[in-house]
Amino acid sequence: MIREPLTLFCYADLSGQVRGKGFPTRLLDKRLKAGIGWTPTNLMFTALGTIASSPWGPHGDLTLMPDPATRVEVDFEDGSPAERFFLCDLTETDGTPWDCCPRTALKIAAKDLLRETGIVLRATFEHEFVYSGAETRAGDMYGLGAVRRHGVFGEVFIAALQAAGLDVESYLPEFGPGQFEVTLPPAEALAACDQAVTVKELARATAHRLGHRVTFAPRVAPDGLGSGVHIHFSLWTEAGEPISFDPDRPFGVSERAGSFLAGVLRHMPALCAFTAPTAVSYLRLVPNTWTGVWSNLGYHDREAGIRICPVFGASRKAARQFNFEFRAADATANPYLQLAAIIRAGLAGLRDGAPTPEPTTGIDPGVMDEAERAARGIRRLPSSAGAALDALEADAAASAFLSPALTQAYLANKRSELELTRAWSPEELCARYAEVY
Secondary structure, eight states: OOOOOOOEEEEOOOTEEEEEEEEGGGGHHHHHHHHHOOGGGGGGGGGTTTTOOSSSTOOEEEEEOOGGGGGEOOOOOOSOOOOOEEEEEEETSSSSTTTTOOOHHHHHHHHHHHHHHHHEEOOOOOEEEEEEOOOOTOTTTHHHHHHTTTTTTTHHHHHHHHHOOOSEEEEOOOOOEEEEEEOOOEEEEHHHHHHHHHHHHHHHHHHHHHHHOOEOOSSSSSTSSSOOOEEEEEEEEEOOOOBBHHHHHHHHGOHHHHHHHHHHHHHHHHHHHSSSSSSTTHOOOOOTTSSOSSSSSEEEOTTTTTTEEEOOSSSGGGHHOEEEOSSSSSHHHHHHHHHHHHHHHHHHHHHTTTTOOOBSSOGGGSSOHHHHHHHHOOOBSSSSSHHHHHHHHHHGGGGGGOHHHHHHHHHHHHHHHHHTTTOOOOHHHHHHHHHOO
């Protein structure tokens, strides 16, 4: 059977869905210089297959312009077509940045952080997913048998990531039936998000070739365990020196890191509109499920909105390991917007010189009285997607973290998607989003 190899130029849209256009690979050199055409209203596709009301309508043209550093070419050596794609910026046809490109929004946020403060943010996205080909049984969490019984998936998946130039730090069976987790080393913000997109696509590609599926949806059943995205981040100098850790300060949080965290926590209810943006997100974000539902900084606490993570080994390595974990996030979001919003909020805290929040230790903010929570600046995070969007619109600073055009497009897209789900039962929500993600 004759075949013509295809390459795709792609981007992650407002729902984190990877979309784009393909062309014969023999034209790659030409396309790397010229890009490929795109349409502004394509940004308004919802995750559920509709088009939200578009400010552009049928008008306008854009270019998908590839970043050569994101090239993925993985041959699974099973006779199927190789995975060949590049991640792209959305630009105007003259090559200038488009003010609604999510990837560009992150690049600008990271550049502003560096320009104003000399700080580089490094991050990694800790992904959980459910694999349909896993043979599950009670008590499988973290079990050797769970890896054995899901067959070759893990080894093929990790080999695919390695072939794409991504290193894997850990791979493990998680708490839920058929649920697994994969982690990568931290990278600078843009690379971390590019890697997050590639991880999800190669997991899907691996499952497809084995006759199964994976889903990164926050819930696959209303009463089941959820799959989140834990966003680990730390602060560094441009020269590569860590600056999040100070052994002489409480809990090891440096003064500058404390200001960054204060900004993130101050705007955290609004950030949920970007980090946990769908109705199904809030079936997962409920109290006492090891998810973040409060705007608190917790010391080694997996119920906290942001966790101060432990360090391991010799103390001289502590500064390079020290990091924080944003826990109110999932894979129904666009990773570039997730991290752009976190950077913008942290930068606001640095500009203000905000004091380090007092971490909670061994106590659930839910058992505090309202006066104590108020004194510590701890708020309950939104309990629905609609409330998260309302919080974003009510927070004047956070609603300006992105360009005005991108913010308005995002709100219109998410409100349109939310309206589609209003009549759905929790069971239908889980089923629909498990299929989409």
